[in-house]
Amino acid sequence: MTTRSEMASLDPPPVPSFDRQAPSRLIEALLVRVSLLALTWWVLVGGTDGWGFGCVAVVAIAALSLRLTPPARCRPRLRHVPGFLLFFLFQSLLAGGDVGRRTISPRLPLRPAILHLPLTLPPGPPTWLLMLVVSLLPGTLSTSLGGRTLELHCLDHGLQVKDAVVEVERRIARLFGCPPAPGDDG
Amino acid sequence: MSTGLSIVAFLLLLSLGLGLLRIWRGPGFADRMLAAQLLGTTGIAILLVLAGPLEQPALHDVALVLAMLALLAVLAFVARVWDADEVDPGNEDGGDGDPAAGEGRRRRNDAKRRRDHGDA
Amino acid sequence: MGMLEILQLTLITAGACFFVVGSIGLLRFPDVYTRVHALTKADNLGLGLIVLGLLPGAESLAAACKLLLIWMLALAANGCSGYLIARAARKLGVVPWSRPEDEEENR
Known part of the structure; x- marks a missing residue:
């Protein structure tokens, strides 16, 4: 059971796992995805028109997405999304301020370096989110992912880059509901 | 408000022009490719700012499409780099x-x- | 011109200033990696501030949500393309710039 769902978190997910999922989890995932897609449709259309097409499209896309990406063991938990979003917004504010300060300063205070950090997050979506968020953090930029080592470019090696990345990892692990377990990933 | 927004749009256009200087200078592929990113984000901002004064809410949809196209341009660039034999x-x-x-x-x-x- | 409009214009102007800062960084910073930093972060914050400033002027709730959706999409696109450009530059063998005193850490 656990090994199979861990397999599902890797890409590409094996298609047969679609109908072997627990039904309750499938129904929950279907409801969440249909609501999100319906919300997107409402935003795109900008009102109450076109729900005939909308319903068909929403249901079709939700079914397709369930087939292609069945619910994994590590998936974003709705109750942790607002907290993560706030953290992210605050960090991007800091990042913009930081880079702005360095740009305007006549001395151009840059001390760039390349760093290699080992990752503890499971591969797949949690790692992708980490790389995206790290690129928008103050002074860091993901440059490549080799196995489970993230290569970073940082603007100033005096910054506590490592601590910041570990903090993001911890928050993403909580968001996805999977503990950061170092070691092999099955 | 409308005049203010037009001035802001001009400021954004100025920033875009400033960034285009980097494409002129290069020196690398990657430096020039940053232009796609610049055009994408600044273009989105200009469209959003001007949608009010021009009374064209459809510009929001144009901005949405631009956001997706900017990513596609970068993807195409990366695919080319990955196929570059001589490097x-x-x-x-x-x-x-x-x-x-x-x-x-x-x-x-x-x-x-x-x-x-x-x-x- | 009410208080709200002044606040809106302030936010939007601040956002545009971040765009200008990003472009200045693009010109001043020494190599492609640092330029990606400047462009990605400054532009994201700039667009965020502009969207925040435009939100009260949206004609409906759906229109306001669309503004947020555009920002989120641009955020994801910017983060991805920044990473992809940096990775491509590594691939092409562009050596990151560093201060002479940090030279031994330079690869």
Whole structure:
């Protein structure tokens, strides 16, 4: 059971796992995805028109997405999304301020370096989110992912880059509901 | 409000022009590719700001499409880099077993094999 | 011109200033990696501030949500393309710039 769902978190997910999922989890995932897609449709259309097409499209896309990406063991938990979003917004504010300060300063205070950090997050979506968020953090930029080592470019090696990345990892692990377990990933 | 927004749009256009200087100077592919990113984000901002004064809410949809197209341009660029045969794969990484680098090398070799095959 | 409009214009102007800062960084910073930093972060914050400033002027709730959706999409696109450009530059063998005194850490 656990090994199979861990397999599902890797890409590409094996298609047969679609109908072997627990039904309750499938129904929950279907409801969440249909609501999100319906919300997107409402935003795109900008009102109450076109729900005939909308319903068909929403249901079709939700079914397709369930087939292609069945619910994994590590998936974003709705109750942790607002907290993560706030953290992210605050960090991007800091990042913009930081880079702005360095740009305007006549001395151009840059001390760039390349760093290699080992990752503890499971591969797949949690790692992708980490790389995206790290690129928008103050002074860091993901440059490549080799196995489970993230290569970073940082603007100033005096910054506590490592601590910041570990903090993001911890928050993403909580968001996805999977503990950061170092070691092999099955 | 409307005048203010127009001035802001002009400021954004100025920033875009400033960024275009970097494309002029280069020097690398990657430097110039940053232009796609710049055009994408600044273009979105200009469209959003002008949608009010011009009374064209549809500009919001244009901005939405622009956001997606900007990413596509970068993807196309990256695909080209990955197929570039003549470039030595940056081996200075030192990381043992970098699958991305390995994949790039493999694909390059595949391309070479295909070409050799065609020649023979 | 009410208080709200002044606040809106302030936010939007601040956002545009971040765009200008990003472009200045693009010109001043020494190599492609640092330029990606400047462009990605400054532009994201700039667009965020502009969207925040435009939100009260949206004609409906759906229109306001669309503004947020555009920002989120641009955020994801910017983060991805920044990473992809940096990775491509590594691939092409562009050596990161560093201060002479940090030279031994330079690869």
